[in-house]
Amino acid sequence: MSQWLAHVIERAAAVDDWLSPVRAEALAKLKEQTWPGRRTEAWRYTSLHAVEDLSLATESSVQAEAPAIAGLDALDLVFVDGRLTTPLADLDLPEGLTIRALTDKSEAAEHVFTKVKPSHHLFGLVNDVLATQGVVIDVAQDAVIERPIRVVNFASDNVESHTRVLVSLGKNAKATVIEHGSGTGHSLNTAFAEYDIANEARLEHYRFALHQGDAIHVGGSHFKLANKSRLNSTLIGYGSQLTRLDVDIIHAGEHAHAKFNNAYLLAPKEHFDLHSTIEHAMPNGTTEENARGIIGDKAKAVFNGRIHIHRDAQKTLAELNNRNLLLSRGAQINTKPELEIYADDVQCAHGATVAEIDEEALYYLLTRGINKQMALVMLNFGFVQELVFDMPNKALADWLQPILKQRFEDMMERS
Amino acid sequence: MLTIKDLHARVEEKTIIKGLNLEIKPGEVHAIMGPNGAGKSTLGYVLSGREGYEVEQGEVTFNGANLLEMEVEERAQAGLFLAFQYPVEIPGVSNMEFMKESVNAMRKARGEDELSSAEFLKKAKAACKQVNLPLDFLKRGVNEGFSGGEKKRNEIMQLIMLEPKLAILDESDSGLDVDALQVVANGVNSQRDGKRSFIVVTHYQRLLDFIEPDYVHILAQGKIVKSGGPELAKEVEASGYAWLGQAQEGEEA
Ligand SMILES: Nc1ncnc2c1ncn2[C@@H]1O[C@H](COP(=O)(O)OP(=O)(O)O)[C@@H](O)[C@H]1O
Ligand SMILES: [Mg+2]
Numbered sequence: 260m261s262q263w264l265a266h267v268i269e270r271a272a273a274v275d276d277w278l279s280p281v282r283a284e285a286l287a288k289l290k291e292q293t294w295p296g297r298r299t300e301a302w303r304y305t306s307l308h309a310v311e312d313l314s315l316a317t318e319s320s321v322q323a324e325a326p327a328i329a330g331l332d333a334l335d336l337v338f339v340d341g342r343l344t345t346p347l348a349d350l351d352l353p354e355g356l357t358i359r360a361l362t363d364k365s366e367a368a369e370h371v372f373t374k375v376k377p378s379h380h381l382f383g384l385v386n387d388v389l390a391t392q393g394v395v396i397d398v399a400q401d402a403v404i405e406r407p408i409r410v411v412n413f414a415s416d417n418v419e420s421h422t423r424v425l426v427s428l429g430k431n432a433k434a435t436v437i438e439h440g441s442g443t444g445h446s447l448n449t450a451f452a453e454y455d456i457a458n459e460a461r462l463e464h465y466r467f468a469l470h471q472g473d474a475i476h477v478g479g480s481h482f483k484l485a486n487k488s489r490l491n492s493t494l495i496g497y498g499s500q501l502t503r504l505d506v507d508i509i510h511a512g513e514h515a516h517a518k519f520n521n522a523y524l525l526a527p528k529e530h531f532d533l534h535s536t537i538e539h540a541m542p543n544g545t546t547e548e549n550a551r552g553i554i555g556d557k558a559k560a561v562f563n564g565r566i567h568i569h570r571d572a573q574k575t576l577a578e579l580n581n582r583n584l585l586l587s588r589g590a591q592i593n594t595k596p597e598l599e600i601y602a603d604d605v606q607c608a609h610g611a612t613v614a615e616i617d618e619e620a621l622y623y624l625l626t627r628g629i630n631k632q633m634a635l636v637m638l639n640f641g642f643v644q645e646l647v648f649d650m651p652n653k654a655l656a657d658w659l660q661p662i663l664k665q666r667f668e669d670m671m672e673r674s
Numbered sequence: 675m676l677t678i679k680d681l682h683a684r685v686e687e688k689t690i691i692k693g694l695n696l697e698i699k700p701g702e703v704h705a706i707m708g709p710n711g712a713g714k715s716t717l718g719y720v721l722s723g724r725e726g727y728e729v730e731q732g733e734v735t736f737n738g739a740n741l742l743e744m745e746v747e748e749r750a751q752a753g754l755f756l757a758f759q760y761p762v763e764i765p766g767v768s769n770m771e772f773m774k775e776s777v778n779a780m781r782k783a784r785g786e787d788e789l790s791s792a793e794f795l796k797k798a799k800a801a802c803k804q805v806n807l808p809l810d811f812l813k814r815g816v817n818e819g820f821s822g823g824e825k826k827r828n829e830i831m832q833l834i835m836l837e838p839k840l841a842i843l844d845e846s847d848s849g850l851d852v853d854a855l856q857v858v859a860n861g862v863n864s865q866r867d868g869k870r871s872f873i874v875v876t877h878y879q880r881l882l883d884f885i886e887p888d889y890v891h892i893l894a895q896g897k898i899v900k901s902g903g904p905e906l907a908k909e910v911e912a913s914g915y916a917w918l919g920q921a922q923e924g925e926e927a
Contacts, residue, residue: 618725622725623762624772625747626722626749627776628783628836629772631747641765
């Protein structure tokens with residue numbers, strides 16, 4: 260047993276708010292969990308050694324601003340070390356959008372909290388019992404919210420924090436939500452988000468997990484898709500001492516479509532672990548997932564892509580593609596496809612490859628006088644950049660592109 | 675500018691170019707016509723140095739240098755440009771960064787300073803306008819999702835930006851309507867300055883109405899079987915290549 264987890268359980272007993280009855284159920288489950296080791300499948304390639312006996316402050320008085328993104332006019336909801344610092348009452352919200360603190364009792368929160376996220380995620384349960392701070396974003400039926408909503412999560416130094424995002428999209432509603440996390444200090448942040456997407460609703464989603472250095476970031480984004488709903492999600496991750504993300508996309512209705520692009524760029528010695536699970540529980544759903552990683556020297560990436568097509572999920576179309584580029588012999592990737600198909604009339608493709616250079620593309624660049632080394636840089640970065648170009652929000656793409664390019668160039672230099 | 679002597683080249687196990695001779699002087703425009711599969715594209719690939727295209731015999735001199743000893747990018751930096759018959763799509767690289775790297779690589783090779791972002795943008799915008807491509811195309815992936823015509827115009831835009839000494843245009847006219855053809859031809863003509871040379875590979879006389887060649891060559895079965903002035907293109911237009919096949923069969927028999 261980990262001392263840290265024992266502490267979590269102790270602290271959970273002291274949490275007392277309107278969600279306590281639900282938290283109690285999570286706590287019971289948490290108590291049944293054993294601390295993951297190498298034989299725990301979900302943690303096989305990611306050691307939790309750094310968390311085991313971790314003891315950090317549980318609050319801070321650090322002040323921080325939301326990182327500015329040129330051309331992005333977002334509704335910013337800012338957490339600093341787990342504290343919601345944005346006065347929600349001051350927000351000027353468009354019609355059809357309600358934003359509440361998790362501390363305030365609401366039907367929307369009750370409807371979503373622990374109802375989308377599967378209960379087998381250990382740190383999800385930790386978040387269930389400890390995250391008193393959070394936001395509840397409620398989009399009314401038919402409401403089209405053009406202004407992106409950005410949840411900023413900043414972790415400073417020597418602090419542990421737990422935050423929660425609950426999003427409910429009413430029937431035929433449309434919204435964009437950005438989860439933007441960062442921090443370089445020695446910290447532990449769990450950040451879990453649940454999205455309940457009703458019939459015909461459309462969610463554009465981004466998760467930027469840009470923690471670096473000594474930060475420990477464990478979190479998840481979990482989506483439940485009802486009939487004919489649409490999800491377009493992009494996850495961009497750095498590694499840090501330890502970054503672990505779990506994404507669940509659950510087709511709970513028919514004819515839903517999910518697109519999930521994710522890219523991770525790991526500087527030397529960083530660790531990044533993404534477990535994605537696509538659950539096709541109902542017929543006629545489609546999923547397209549592109550996972551691409553560039554891994555620097557002595558860095559380690561773990562990608563576990565699971566597609567589970569239930570017996571009733573006929574006419575499912577699911578594609579998952581994972582490509583990785585290792586920048587040196589010391590770089591490491593553990594990629595594992597997991598296909599479980601119980602319906603017979605489905606189309607499912609799942610591929611994991613180490614990225615290869617497209618010789619024709621290389622030749623084309625060379626004929627334009629670009630030297631080979633630069634051409635390889637362009638093509639190698641290109642395969643991650645392609646996912647950036649694919650982001651529907653151009654302001655976000657324009658902001659990310661040079662940042663990632665710089666990170667990639669630094670990685671090349673140090674590999 | 676370019677001298678090709680008795681060139682033999684093969685792709686994989688198959689010899690495609692079989693004893694080709696060609697002399698191009700500064701400022702000249704040479705049209706190369708010929709049936710499908712004659713080896714026109716192969717010639718362009720061999721000259722540009724594509725991997726897998728192996729020279730078995732012969733010499734190629736480009737402005738006094740031995741072209742065949744140079745790397746692909748060195749040939750380009752020395753002023754050789756190939757407009758592809760089938761331009762390549764590179765979704766993860768934007769046209770902007772592609773062109774910027776390329777223009778600056780050429781400038782560096784010529785001993786010139788790199789362009790600033792503003793200078794580059796100005797030049798790129800003008801070139802876009804000249805070939806009728808919308809500006810937002812600069813932000814898109816290289817040739818990604820472009821129509822056939824847009825890809826061809828992109829090649830010409832690169833030609834304009836890179837200012838090569840010798841440009842090989844491989845069927846830059848195929849699949850274009852008359853308006854697009856005009857755009858391509860105008861782009862090429864704008865680069866004719868009496869010093870630059872061009873090899874215009876085409877199937878049809880049509881393009882040569884707009885880009886008037888000094889010489890026309892017929893390439894068949896890996897060599898030039900006939901050369902002449904612009905009137906040769908008109909002959910081909912009227913009679914096709916059937917005579918060629920017979921003549922060659924006769925030759926071989
Ligand atoms: N990669 C290749 N491997 C084998 N044969 C090839 C290859 N590329 C082209 N060829 C052959 O070389 C010949 C010339 O092709 P090409 O130069 O494309 O002709 P053109 O451009 O004149 O239509 C054709 O017979 C073609 O089938
Ligand atoms: Mg050809």
